[in-house]
Amino acid sequence: MNPSEDPNDRLVDSLLRESVRGGADTSLLESIAAKLDAAPMPVRSSRPSLLPWLVAAACLTILGVTWALWHRDGARGGKSSPHPVVESGAPAPTATPGGGSQSPKTRPPSAASRDATEVLPVPVPVPSGDVAVTRTPEPAEDEPQMNPSGGGSQTLRDFAERRLVMAGEGMRVRGLSFPADPTLTEVFVYDLEAPEETPPTRIDVSTHLGGAGQFLSLKGDRVVLSDLGEQPLSQGDTHVFGSLKIAREATDGIFMLLPGSGKAGDPARRAMFLDMSPKVVPPGSVLVMNLSPWEVRLQLEGDLHRLKPGEQEVIKGVPLGPNGLTSVNGFRQKGAEMQRIFAAAWPAHGAFRSIQIFYDNPQSQMTEVRGFRDRIPQVDALGGGERKEENADALDGLAYVRDESTMWYVQFGLESSGKWAPRFVGLTPDKKTKLQNRVSAVEMLKPGDTFFKEGVFEGRFKFVGFEDREIRSERTGLTQSIKFALYEELKPNKKGMRYESQAGLPDAELEAKAYYDRTAVLKFGEQEVRVEEYTKFRLPGNASKMEHFLKKVTPQRVTIETMGAEGKVITRVIQKGTP
Incomplete structure (x- = not known):
């Protein structure tokens, strides 16, 4: 620490060095005393008032500085140590011009250094x-x-x-x-x-x-x-x-x-x-x-x-x-x-x-x-929003108008010797038309079979098999074994998704367990376009021919992905009624 030109600052600097080295800076005290007194005189003067006041001030300052440093370290949760921990045989701390000590420079352990035999002293x-x-x-x-x-x-x-x-x-x-x-x-x-x-x-x-x-x-x-x-x-x-x-x-x-x-x-x-x-x-x-x-x-x-x-x-x-x-x-x-x-x-x-x-x-x-x-953390300390994604404006002006979703569920129906005869129920987006289909008992499905053969959702699913699960009733608190039928999606945009059908599911719970085929009605300029979930689309009248992917549709929002200029996927969530 370099002494400043002001006598009072130099006194504090001297006292800090004194607390580290354990010795008083007599020459500096004499210099300060010379400037504080009306006439030059040695520190050990016979004047009764100067030395006691200087000693008292020095003691109080040392105590104050020591307490402040200790309190600050404690408040920050630091676990400081007066000396770095050095293994036997490692270089010892070296003296510095400020009177303290400095640990030898070391590299933190890397994948290569951990294979070496040397011991690495870690800085405090x-x-x-x-x-x-x-x-x-x-x-x-x-x-x-x-x-x-x-x-x-x-x-x-x-x-x-x-x-x-x-x-x-x-x-x-x-x-x-x-x-x-x-x-x-x-x-x-x-x-x-x-x-x-x-x-x-x-x-x-x-x-x-x-x-x-x-x-x-x-x-x-x-x-x-x-x-x-x-x-x-x-x-x-x-x-x-x-x-x-x-x-x-x-x-x-x-x-x-x-x-x-x-x-x-x-x-x-x-x-x-x-x-x-x-x-x-x-x-x-x-x-x-x-x-x-x-x-x-x-x-x-x-x-x-x-x-x-x-x-x-x-x-x-x-x-x-x-x-x-x-x-x-x-x-x-x-x-x-x-x-x-x-x-x-x-x-x-x-x-x-x-x-x-x-x-x-x-x-x-x-x-x-x-x-x-x-x-989400607040990144911008001045209250501004996050930096805009590159090419995120490709969907500016696109509005989500509504969803047109078909609700459906494959009921468990009949099961015998590992074969299955399910029933299908559904509801059109306008909620006015019921959809129905079934597999007859004489044509029961075995694992690997495709259904339905005709009618609503023709060729839509593949039967996978059955499994039993232990289910606890929230109403009675009892646990019972319930059979589930598993089947897989064959529609191109959803192919591979798996669904399940629970045996004995009450009709009152059908809506809560139902699945959806969702279509979003989007508006760009004056044109509306209907896009099915999990499909690619282009905006009408857009000369760039940029393709977008409708990843998610809910009654409240749609999630759209676009490939950016650097090959990164840019995601935009558009709330219903707002572009």
């Missing part, structure tokens, strides 16, 4: 955010300030970090332990492309989402995670969770900490990075992850989503039923059997989004689903 962690923000004395940086975006209060550091996120120079990150591990409260992130002296960034780890998170700025796109940020990391250290690749354009992310394999010598945990940027997981969407060893399926109303082990999918535009809720069913494929593992009703996501994780619970030995609800 600095509170998060200091990786990208220059450390200067800012005693008021944590005082609440007015939030320009109207979202309550924020700190000066929060404001600066949000501006960096908006400018694409960093991201908001959070830590999530799954399954919940309350003993894991922090993790340290090493930027493998940062300068050698750069300390790791400490990230808080929680068992739920909703925290503000920390700011992370990276030089490269690969990081290493560890939960021992203050201790040396060596070859085969089980507290190093491996290397992760981070999307450079990410603005919001989650480091998910999962249990390790449990094998000797393997890391205690493994880590995943989830890109939660609003462009990737927008408001109202669901990120579905399959961490189980089985193929799973998530059914939202009539939409079926399949995920193999290790796969994940972002579902945009979650469909809603007539009651404003989403009927949800989850299944797992175990051998030749498809088992339903949960059923629920979701409220509309609105501005929220969620993460749904299929996993095998080691305690119950069952495949379960765990959900996390999350709100």
Whole structure:
């Protein structure tokens, strides 16, 4: 620390050095005393008033500075240590001109360095955010300030970090332990492309989402995670969770900490990075992850989503039923059997989004689903919206007028010796005409057969087979075995989707279990166009001939995908009645 020209500032600088070195700067005190007194005289003067006052002021200042530094570190949750932890045989700290000490420069562990035999001393962690923000004395940086975006209060550091996120120079990150591990409260992130002296960034780890998170700025796109940020990391250290690749354009992310394999010598945990940027997981969407060893399926109303082990999918535009809720069913494929593992009703996501994780619970030995609800972060600290997607204006002026949907359900009908004779019921979009069809008892279907042979929905489905499930009645609380028939879609735009028919389903519950063939009526300029769900279309009169894909239709909104100039899929959600 360089002494300033002002005597009072020089006194503070001197006292800070004195607290580090343990010795008084007599020459500086003499100089200050000379300027404070009317006439020059030595510090050890016989005047009775000067020395006691200087000593008292020095003591009070040292106590005040020490208390302030201790209080600030404690409030930030830092775990500072007076010296970095260095393994035996590693270089010792070296003296610096300021009177303190400096740790030897080291590189954070990488995939290559973990295979070496040397022990890497890890620098003492600095509170998060200091990786990208220059450390200067800012005693008021944590005082609440007015939030320009109207979202309550924020700190000066929060404001600066949000501006960096908006400018694409960093991201908001959070830590999530799954399954919940309350003993894991922090993790340290090493930027493998940062300068050698750069300390790791400490990230808080929680068992739920909703925290503000920390700011992370990276030089490269690969990081290493560890939960021992203050201790040396060596070859085969089980507290190093491996290397992760981070999307450079990410603005919001989650480091998910999962249990390790449990094998000797393997890391205690493994880590995943989830890109939660609003462009990737927008408001109202669901990120579905399959961490189980089985193929799973998530059914939202009539939409079926399949995920193999290790796969994940972002579902945009979650469909809603007539009651404003989403009927949800989850299944797992175990051998030749498809088992339903949960059923629920979701409220509309609105501005929220969620993460749904299929996993095998080691305690119950069952495949379960765990959900996390999350709100989109406010990226623009000045209150502006997110930057517009490239080529997102291709659909400007397109309005969603209404949906014209045929509601239908294949009733269970008859079953005998593995064969099936179902019945079909439906309702046209105008709700005035009932649709019916059936398979006769003398022509019962065997697995692999196509139905119906003629009439409504001719050649539409393929019979797959039966399965029995244990279903608990919400009304009586009793559990009973119920048979389900499974059948597959053959219509080109929906081919491969699977449906089910429940034996003994009361007529009063048919509408809640019904499926839909949805068609959206869109308006572009003065022209209306009808587009069926899961089909490609072009806007009338558009000279560009750009193709769009109608991914989702609900009574409230449509979800449309367009291929951008760089090969990226651009998604637009259009609410009913608004372009």
